Amino acid sequence: MTEEKQDAVVDIGIKSFITAIIVIFIMMILTYILTFIIPGGSIPFWKWLLSPILVLFGEDNGSLIAIIALLILLGGVFNCLDKFGVLRILLDKLTEKFGKNRKILLAVIPLFFMVLGSMVGTYEECVPLVPVVVALAIRFGWDALTGLGMSILAAGCGFAAGLCNPFTIGVAQELVGLPMFSGLWFRAVGFVVIYLLLLLFLFAYAKKIEKPIENIMLSGSTSYYKKEKKHYYLDSKVKKLLQTFGNGVISVLPGVLLILMANSIRFIMMEGNILDAILQGAVSVIEGLPGWSVILFIYMLVLLLNFFIPSGSAKAFLLMHLLVPVAEKFHISAQLCIMAFAFGDGFSNVFYPTNPVLLISLGLANVSYGKWVKWSVKFQFANLILTAMLLLIGFALGYC
Helix, strand or coil: CCHHHHHCCCCCCHHHHHHHHHHHHHHHHHHHHHHHHCCCCCCCHHHHHCHHHHHHHCCCHHHHHHHHHHHHHHHHHHHHHHHCCHHHHHHHHHHHHHHHHHHHHHHHHHHHHHHHHHHHCCCHHHHHHHHHHHHHHHHCCCCHHHHHHHHHHHHHHHHHHCCCCHHHHHHHHHHHCCCCCCCHHHHHHHHHHHHHHHHHHHHHHHHHHCCCHHHCCCCCHHHHHHHHHHHHHHHCCHHHHHHHHHHHHHHHHHHHHHHHHHHHHHHHHHHCCCHHHHHHHHHHHHCCCCHHHHHHHHHHHHHHHCCCCCCHHHHHHHHHHHHHHHHHHCCCCHHHHHHHHHHHHHHHHHCCCCCHHHHHHHHHHCCCHHHHHHHHHHHHHHHHHHHHHHHHHHHHHCCC
């Protein structure tokens, strides 16, 4: 492995990349098979084969291109920060300052990622930060799973809680004619209880595996800073800077391929004319359910669809005009329906193997998908029960 390769802070392991490619490719094949099973479905083989490329020219391609461009940019930038010692200096400073109070960071960092996900809709953009937080978690005596929980898991929870998430809450409310980001109070309650559940989960795990504080390096930051500062000025020539930036860009290209392949699944369903049939079948099931269970069915339906269509805004355009009118027949407000939609869209982003952001993050942390599932499934199950209860409470209160 070359020096440049070692220095790439955003670098996806080969084994993790191959596993991710296989999983998503299998889903592409299964979706293609569905076009032969579901009545009215059909898609030319060449369109299926080229779907990861054609998706760039399909619907919602603007946001997809923007996400890829941002990931590439951040990959280059973070590699420069790592190569010139800035990230190491930051880790040293944080270790020096919070080493004896590491539980503060264990509470604050997940809150930071949750706020980003919930207020700005940040999820894919968090990927370059994952290895930084993982390195910090290891520095503080925990492990890579703790770092993933503090970063990508927290971002997914915030994205789902959706205080002002423009990609789920914002789009969905606009589609059904509600004031933008209205109904905030109950979503804020949801945000708090979800954060507390995540905090309980992380603290319990960290307590079980953390190393004694005496084993953590709390000195040497100043001398390292002086060394790296000198190194930075010596090596920050334009050619070196561009080379380092380029290495960072190259390191995230496998992630770009994963994003394109994952988004091609929705493209296949749309082009194969099977998505509408699936949705219409689901709506017909809703009409035969008792009123209180409809909101839970909507939650589960979005949860299922998120396995095939990771994009929250895309699902909003597909579902809102179908689900809200049916839900209102059962005295379920559009506001609560949107909350169920946000829950179904967000939490499974950090659980499903078809979500490229999760697979990229696991690759960066050198954690297998199986290990991640085994570690996070208890939280996901507890969170599923908690959020289902929130929706039932919202139904009982007449949240609107």
